[in-house]
Amino acid sequence: MASPNKDLSRRGFIRRAGAAGAVAAGAFTSANAATAAQGTQRKARAKGVDYDVIVLGGGFAGVTAARDSMKNGYKTLLLEARDRLGGRTWTKQFAGHHVEMGGTWIHWTQPFVWSEVQRYKLEVEETPDGTIDPGAELRVLVEGRCEVLTRTEQLMPVLGAINKYFADVGQYWERPYDAAFQWNDLLKADKLSAAQVIEKMQLTPVQRVAVEAYAAGLSHAPMEHVSYLENNRWWALPGSSMTALHDSCGRYRFKHGTVNLINSMVEDGKPEIRLSSPVKSVEDKGDHVIVTTANGERVTASAVIVGLPMNVVQNVQFSPALDPLVAEAGREKHAGTGIKLLIRVKGQLAKTRVSTVAAETHPLPFIATYSQAADHTILVMFGPNPKLIDYTDKAAVQKALRDYFPDAEVEAVDHHPWTDDPYARGTWCNYKPGWFVKYYDHFQKDRGNVFFGQGDHGEGWRGFIDGAIGAGGAAAQRVKTKLG
Structure with missing residues (x-):
């Protein structure tokens, strides 16, 4: 991590960070944050409080809520447990490339994040980057052999099987931003897992592997833990087609x-902004809220916005107590428990984009080309189980990768163990079977002066960067309505 610079203004820091290709907000240290805030001399509107709004969590939900609260005229403090901002997104350097260890892809079908792209005139690029021909190749590991599918007549049965898996999407998600619109139909299918639906489909071995890998890849979890409704929601959001979903979630x-x-x-x-400031407790006293950090610091505000991941929010002591079912869901944890692995391989594996799929029990069940240069290829792998092998061991990863590419030489690997991360305890959020009936009505419900704007909940692209921005912005708007 870079040492503090003599010029610690926020503008100076961000200019330097952008010029250097900063490693997420990880280069934004606690010392930087404390000094950067000195230029903000706004006073709280209400008497007897330190801030109008305190935001818990510095992921996209929290950063959006804090930005919007400031623009709404409120003195705002953002508390983040990590030594960086970004939450489950994290830009860093790997093998000479800027890579994302967490949330990555965006699209104009995702309205909240794309409005930010337009607002700040941010540049986007395609995946994969590098000198790669526009074709595509799919490798399927099935019954001990690797089948290479390149021709249309080979690929169409696989694509047809995936389309069949999503054939009933309109029955549940005609309006994917409005679960209540087809609520009764949702309830009928609520207990279905991806595994149960696939089991009933008549598929060839190749088709079965492809559909299983696709379903598990979307939810980042073993198929029996994946809600079939959640897979359908993904499919419906960009327009109910594989091309649209690929472009929205991987391009x-x-x-x-x-x-x-x-x-x-x-x-x-x-x-x-105060980094390295995990929150211990939140006490709503009726006319103000007291937030106490793990180091014992107490700060007060008229309102608090909670932007913490659902799997960790129950670790904060709330008074009045957190909704028991919200705490229970956090302890149970959502389905996203997998691993995202970056692999640098010597040379160019293929002239085209390559995807590989295998049974979810394989250490590398879903791989795609992330980037390519003249002397190496960067692959990204999504798997539902981060414990199948030691993913820090290049030799172990190379052995598994050679099931697809017999001559592959792995030069480097990297990942972040999100499921072990105390401030995440999981990857992106997908609900488990039965969660709509049990928990849905309890999520994202404000209580007194405590407002919930978590990216893991809500309608639309929840669990994505887009959903986090939407949730944080909506919470800030509700605070504005409350405080006036």
Whole structure:
């Protein structure tokens, strides 16, 4: 991590960070944050409180809520447990490339994040980048052999099987931003897992592997833990086609990293930010809220916005207590428990974009080309189980990768263990079977002066960068309505 610079103004820091291709907001240290906030001399509107609004969590939900609260005229403090902003997004360097260890892809079908792209005139680029022909190749590991599918007549049965898996999407998600519109139909299918639906389909071995890998890849979890409704929601959001879903969830990314948007939002709103400040408790006293950090610091506000991941929010002591079912869901944890692995391989594996699929029990069940240069290829792998092998071991990863590419030489690997991360305890959020009936009505419900704007909940692209921005912005608007 870079050492503090003598010029610690927020504008100076962000300019340097952008010029250097900063490693997420990880280069934004606690010392930087404390000093950067000195330029904000706004006073709280209400008497007897330190701030109008305190925001918990510095992911996209929290940063959006803090920016918007400042623009709404409120003195705002953002508390983040990590030593960086970004939450489950994280831009860093890997093998000579800017890569994303967490949330990555965006698209104009995602309205909240794309409006930010337009607002700040941010550049996007396509995945994969590099000198790659426009064709595509699919490798399927099935019954001990690797089948290479390149021709249309080979690929169509696989695509047909995936389309069949999503054939009933209109029955549940005609309006994917409005679960209530087909609520009764949702309830009928609520207990269905991806595994149960696939089991009933008549598929060839190749088709079955492809559909299983696709379903598990979307939800980043073993298929029995994946809600079939959640897979359908993904399919419906961009327009109910595989091309649209691929473009929305795997094609376009920020040219200068997700950090570019985080830094733009911080520079625009200029909230006070305190990093390395995990929150211990939140006490709503009726006319004000007291927030106590893990180091014992107490700060007060008229309102608090919670932007924490659902799997960790129950670790904060709320008074009045958190909704018991919200706490229970956090302890149970959502389905996103997998691993995202970056692999640098010597040379060019293929002249085209390559995707590979295998059974979810394989250590590398879903791989795609991330980037390519003259002497190497960067692959990105999504798997539902981060414990199948030691993913820090290049030799172990190379052995698994050679099931697809017999001559592959792995030069480097990298990942972040999100499921072990105390401030995440999971990857992107997908609900488990039965969660709509049990929990849906309890999520994202404000209580007194405590407002919930978590990206893991809500309608539309929840669990995505887009959903986090939408949730944080909506919470800030509700605070504005409350405070006036």
